[in-house]
Amino acid sequence: MTDPSAVVTRFAPSPTGDLHIGGARTALFNLLFARHTGGRFLIRVEDTDRERSTASAVQAIFKGLDWLGIAADAEPVFQHTRANRHREAVADLLALGRAYRDFTTADELEAERVEARAEGRVVRSAWRDRDADQADGRLFVVRFKGPHEGETLVDDLVKGPVRFQNKELDDLVLLRTDGTPTYNLAVVVDDHDMGVTHVIRGDDxxxxxxxxSLIYQALDWTVPRFAHIPLIHGPDGAKLSKRHGAQAVGEFAGMGYLPEAMRNYLARLGWGHGDSEIFTDEQAAEWFDIADVVKAPARLDWAKLNHVNQQYIRNADDARLTAIVTEVHRGRGVALHDAALPRLAAATPLVKEAAHTTLELADLTLFVLLTRPLTLDDKTLKRLDPETLGRLGRLAATLAPVKDWAPPSLEAAIRAFAEAEGVGVGRFGAALRGVLSGGTPAPDLASALTALGREESLGRIHDALSPAA
Known part of the structure; x- marks a missing residue:
């Protein structure tokens, strides 16, 4: 660090599964606060539990972060590679008399736990003040020698001042019998060595x-500022679980949400800037302050998420949306013949305002990918009585010479035709929509005709008029 006063935040996931939406929001808040203060954002993978920390889980976390567009300002740190450094810190604590070797056996520890529960106190080891020479070569753990009197104050940036009575804090294990470090020790050492100034994480x-904080003080290190953000709850106010729907970031991606929309929505889960609902990444970084995060749990609101995503779909680049929708169709096994691809590109901007997700956008563009002759649905077939068929034939003849095959001209032509026929568009519009779409979702008539193009549109109408239809 060139500036020792600069803010440094970090996201420290445990790679035991997919990136959870709560973890994603924590990463985003850390990133935004770093950007807001002109600081740095780092990532540390807390993988000291080698049995649970799998390579596939690590990959899943980074895949989720990449999709969200959250990147660190340096290469990620993998906690398990720093075990020797963790042991060095414990050696320093032992030398300072702020840690001790505990030779308590498993049976003795269980007996102490029973007694401690009965007396309403935390577990205390008899080896805290005993001579290690009395151990007779038994295995030991190293425990932190914390204070038993007074209190420890955590001046939390979200929760406010939180006081802990030291007598209620046990002497936590720093090193296990095999010499491996425990979570609380490793976190302190790594955050110190990485220069982390603000620890922003879930309030669990x-x-x-x-x-x-006590370990920091025992090592004579500066304690970072803590900010513990409330967890995300489901719409019913209960802790988010599988029954509420998607939880992992990858699930939201698969449900058709855009990453920029998810960033916007996640930023608003527990934080806000006035009445601003839709904002850019730059605005979020400019406005965000961890002190503005609310204390109450945020609730996942699917309606709001869909609304935010719809706004981003409306403003998204059409070529990008077309590429996304193309992949959705491929994933669904839809045949994508060459002639249909230009129609898909033409349809996407015409229907995107009605879509809340890219999956809905795929639904709305499916009609242009259908191959002739279309299999018409029952509702459309019932509407194709002789009178309507005759009218559609005359409409096709009216549309064929339209020079500017675009929504304004086509809409005007359809209305003029209806007036000439002495009927409302409703008398033939539903049948025409069915003929053009095969009963699948479709936009307004003029947009549908535009997306299909002159030749395909007239061809589908003529197919419906033919005896074979």
């Missing part, structure tokens, strides 16, 4: 903040 870690 609030209790750890007291223990970690």
């Amino acid at each position: 870690h609030l209790n750890n903040a007291a223990r970690q």
Whole structure:
């Protein structure tokens, strides 16, 4: 760090599964606060649990972050590679008399737990003040020698001042019997060595903040500022679970949400800037302050998420949307013949305002990919009585010479035809829509005709008029 006063935040996921939406929001808040303050954002993979930390889970986390567009300002740190450094810190604590070797056996520890529960206190080891020479070569863990009196204050940037009575904090294990470091120790050492100034994480870690603060103080290190953000709840106010729907970032991607829309929506889960609902990444970084995060849990609101996503779809680049929708169709096994691809590109901008997700956008563009002759749905077939068939034949003849095959001209031609026929567009519009779309979702008539193009549109109408239809 060139500036020792600069803000440094970090996102430290445990790679035991996919990137959860709550973790994604934590990463985003860390990124936004770093950008807001002109600081740095780092990523550390907390993979000391080698049995649970799999390569596929690590890949899943980074895949989720990449999709969201969240990138660190340096190469990620993998916690398990720093075990020797963690042990060095423990050696320093032992030398300072702020840690001790605990030779308590498993049976002795269980007996102490039973006694501690009965007395309403935390577990205390008899080896805290005993001579290690009495151990007779037994295995040991190294415990932190925390204070048993007074209190530890965590001046949280979200929660406000939170006080912990030291007598209620046990002497936590720093090193296991095999010499591997524990979570609370590794986090402190890594955050210190990475220069982290602000620890922004879920409020399920609030209790750890007291223990970690004491370790910082015991090592004579500066304690970082803590900010514990409320968890995300489901629409019913209960903790987010599978019954509420998607939880992993990859699931939201598969449901047709755009990454920029997810960033916008996640930023608004527990934080806001006045009445601003839709904003750019630059605006979010300019406005965001961790102190403005609310204390109450945020609720996942699917209607709001869909609304935000719809706004981003409306403003998205048409070529990009077409590429996304093309992949959705491929994933669904839809045949994408060469002649239909230009029609898909033409249809996307015409229907995108009605789509809340890219999956809905795919639904709305499916009609242009159908191959002739279309299999008409029952509703359309019932509407094709002789009178309507005759009218559609005359409409095709009216549309054929239209020079500017675009919504304004086509809409005007359809209305003029209806007036000439002495009927409302409703008398033949539903039948025409069915003939053009085969009963699949489609936009207004003029847009549908435009997306299909002159030749395909007239061809589908003529197919419906022919005896073979």
